[in-house]
Amino acid sequence: MAYIRKVGVLGQGHVGAHVANSLLVQGLVDELYLCDINAQKLTSETQDFTDALSFYPHNCKIVNCGDEYEKLAGCDVIVNAAGDVASAAKDRDGELFVTSEIARTFIARVTDAGFKGVWVSISNPCDVICTEIWRLSGCDPKRIVGSGTALDSARLRNAISKRTGLDQHSINAYMLGEHGASQFAAMSCVSFGCKTLADLVAEQPERFGFDQLECEEEARHGGYVTYAGKGCTEYAVAQAAVRLVQAILGNEHYVTCCSTLLTGEHGEEGIFSSIPCVVGANGIEETFELPLNEREQAAFRASCEHIRGNIAQLGEWWNTESRVK
Structure with missing residues (x-):
């Protein structure tokens, strides 16, 4: 039986949507799980990706998870792209409190659902959010990779x-x-x-x-x-x-x-x-x-x-x- 590559993307803003599209364009995933608290934005992005399936290298199961973060537990990799880019207008530290609070809404839920894969975190300030994922999940820190520099x-x-x-x-x-x-x-x-x-x-x-x-x-x-x-x-x-x-x-x-x-x-x-x-x-x-x-x-x-x-x-x-x- 073929190995099924499963990736979740938290946040479908500018960066998260491009992450999802690039994964599909490069044919890197077999199942793609998308989360966002903006239900209409997530529905629209899911529809757009689904409409484009004929043009990607191969078929992919695309799942609209809404804010049901537990559905990401079976993924090999979860990409954290949740944030508020407007807060970073001056510098990346501007997102410190907002992205930390956002992360607190899903880290424990994903962990408690049994996630054993690897976190790839983009959200700023990147190093702080990675440290937060480690502290709040208690997972092996080697399974947390920040995009960093x-x-x-x-x-x-x-x-x-x-x-x-x-x-x-x-x-x-x-x-x-x-x-x-x-x-x-x-x-x-x-x-x-x-x-x-x-x-x-x-x-x-x-x-x-x-x-x-x-x-x-x-x-x-x-x-x-x-x-x-x-x-x-x-x-x-x-x-x-x-x-x-x-x-x-x-x-x-x-x-x-x-x-x-x-x-x-x-x-x-x-x-x-x-x-x-x-x-x-x-x-x-x-x-x-x-x-x-x-x-x-x-x-x-x-x-x-x-x-x-x-x-x-x-x-x-x-x-x-x-x-x-």
Whole structure:
């Protein structure tokens, strides 16, 4: 009997709908379970996807779950795209309270219904919401994968590509830390094939001696260039999430930068933050600790402290309602 790939998507706003469509376009799912508290929006999206089935690679069972989150319990992966993008107009921290409250409405219900799959969380602030899912579900933190700086790392590669003329796929470059204003570029670890950026700067300074801080800033604020004219970001972040889902469903052992529970990496622990991870069927299989320079190490510490500050703002209810003892 063929294996049935089941994916749930919580939230059918700009990002969640694009996640669902991309899963269907790429033929990654056999059963797709959709949730949203806006019943008419969810009905309309479900109808639109169903109408398009003739144009997708293969048939798929598409289920309108409404707000019956328990129906997601049998999924291999649940993508959390629930949020309020208007709250993030200034920065991603703007969604802190609203997305935390939204998450509290479904985490326990999905967990109590017996969900044993992998969470892929996009909702902002990403690292805080991942930490919240862990605390309120009590599940193995390796089964929680935050999209984190996967997208920001793509923006960094794009910035470097524009300056060097090399294809983005041939560039190894990561943004680390928070998916937010405190993230930073690990420029000391950038490489092209087996050549380090430092080596190439020495050999071809006119081509590779670009302004590294300018590249970092472009990657850090790229989302707000998109937001300025659209009032949201949607395509790129959805693709970053779907790439993680693909790695999980295919047990790819895919290396990317994403948000995971830190357990001592770079001297930090107890929170979710983005570092290079190996992603497979069970979520985070392994983490890679990069040889950061002094500036980068300090930036990572500062970013983690910012995440902790956001967590602290959520108040004492974590201590009273957390399932993690």
